[in-house]
Amino acid sequence: MSSMARRAGLACAAAGLALAGAVYGVTSASADVTAQLTAPQLVADMGAGWNLGNQLEASNNGIPSETAWGNPVITQTLINRVKAAGFKTIRIPVSYLGKIGAGPDYTVDAAWLTRIQEVVNYAYNQGLYVVVNMHGDGYKSVAGSWLICDAADQTTVKAKYQKVWQQVATKFANYNDHLILESMNEEFDGQYGNPTQPCYSNINAYNQIFVDTVRKTGGTNASRWLLVPGWNTNIDYTVGNYGFTLPTDQYRSASVPSAEQRLMISVHYYDPWDFTGQEDGNVTQWGPNATNPAKTSTWGQADYLDGQLKKVHDTFVARGYPVLVGEYGSIDKTAADPANNRYRADYARTLVAAAKKYGAATAYWDNGYNGAYGFGLFNRSSATVTQQGIIDAIIGAAGGGTTSPQPSSPSATPPSTPPSSSPAGACRVTSAVNAWNNGLTNSITITNTGTTAVNGWKLAFTLAGGQTITAGWSATYSPSTGTVTATNAGYNGTLAAGASTTIGYQATHTGNAAAPTGFRLNGATCN
Structure with missing residues (x-):
């Protein structure tokens, strides 16, 4: 963006033109070397x-x-x-x-x-x-x-x-x-x-x-x-x-x-x-x-x-x-x-x-x-x-992002290790729906509130009637209607104690854009 025209929100372009680890705050004399x-x-x-x-x-x-x-x-x-x-x-x-x-x-x-x-x-x-x-x-x-x-x-x-x-x-x-x-x-x-x-x-x-x-x-x-x-x-x-x-x-x-x-x-x-x-x-x-x-x-x-x-x-x-x-x-x-x-x-x-x-x-x-x-x-x-x-x-x-390096080619396949059993009450889920006309997106943040890591997870939830998932990110979703199970991607399958990850999907709806209900992580009911 350019010059003072931006005071009113202008960008510097003409109409129709294509425009195209781990130590922070270092003040020491030695370089902060981290994995590239x-x-x-x-x-x-x-x-x-x-x-x-x-x-x-x-x-x-x-x-x-x-x-x-x-x-x-x-x-x-x-x-x-x-x-x-x-x-x-x-x-x-x-x-x-x-x-x-x-x-x-x-x-x-x-x-x-x-x-x-x-x-x-x-x-x-x-x-x-x-x-x-x-x-x-x-x-x-x-x-x-x-x-x-x-x-x-x-x-x-x-x-x-x-x-x-x-x-x-x-x-x-x-x-x-x-x-x-x-x-x-x-x-x-x-x-x-x-x-x-x-x-x-x-x-x-x-x-x-x-x-x-x-x-x-x-x-x-x-x-x-x-x-x-x-x-x-x-x-x-x-x-x-x-x-x-x-x-x-x-x-x-x-x-x-x-x-x-x-x-x-x-x-x-x-x-x-x-x-x-x-x-x-x-x-x-x-x-x-x-x-x-x-x-x-x-x-x-x-x-x-x-x-x-x-x-x-x-x-x-x-x-x-x-x-x-x-x-x-x-x-x-x-x-x-x-x-x-x-x-x-x-x-x-x-x-x-x-x-x-x-x-x-x-x-x-x-x-x-x-x-x-x-x-x-x-x-x-x-x-x-x-x-x-x-x-x-x-x-x-x-995809919600992550603060740790991800593989260069993240796999949608879950880890080969079996999911751990998360104790009841050890997960928290927040859901943020943004709806329009006959469509919506939903961003879901999963937090492991337990004291041990979850290695491999499946999040089950129930869509409101008339909703169908058409695309998703940071997990695989099946089926596309009714009670859905979201299975972790390869790079976000481990949730340390207190850690969170964000997944999401886009869906169509027939007038009911309500958030999903009944969240369960590896079978445990989430708050």
């Missing part, structure tokens, strides 16, 4: 992501300030609430701008770096993944911007860029691989249309400087995952023959297996813009459940979305480079259409499910603004949820 995850394991472990947008990248007259665009000071309480909602990754956009001193050292203001670290620690110390980028410095519309790919003096731009990333990377050199650094945001020449040269060549050069600089700072930076975008994070301009070049990674740690990558690709997705970001009430519906063609965009529906995510899979994921859809979302148009939020939830659910299918992680764009044309999912002042339905759609489609 493969690309599929990383994506699975990152789960559902969320953007702390319009905060550390906000600025006034070229000076970054987290309250400049109307949001309150960031608190630990807010981050705790985001985690409690089920998000496993937080992307933190950052601007530097006027906090950078004069050349040749380009020293970043120490207090600003300390505040960035403090906010990172709010999430990192909770075991969340954190993505930190350089955001507003590359927008011509932002006062004080300088990372301009068609600026005349590229020598100065590149020297400044290298010095700033050197300081930022050094600040975080001893954080484990739950921290991911991202070279820049929506970098392009500001003109919507085909990429221009040599501007794209300069973007490639920035990415290469970023990778080389971070790696050379040592510590965990020598092996951590680094995230790089193509032109304006646009899918087509990144996967197509428009000039994007992957950086080389010649300075990475020798501990990284030669057959594995440590570079990720950043893309954003806001199609179709007339639904996701255009501030009017003309297009308020999206997807197969839309009921009014006049309120639905003529393009950018679920089949198109799937095709775009397949492109990034075929171009990058299949070669070992994971992808982060670092921004997606849609603005609130309930003032024009009270049913709008259900379509916003459908959109988020479809995007996250497609990304998961194609090996990509996601991070919803939240700019902190609630109300007409806002992207907000939380009230940042009170640290409360404002869009539970959209959150449920995201978390459900992501």
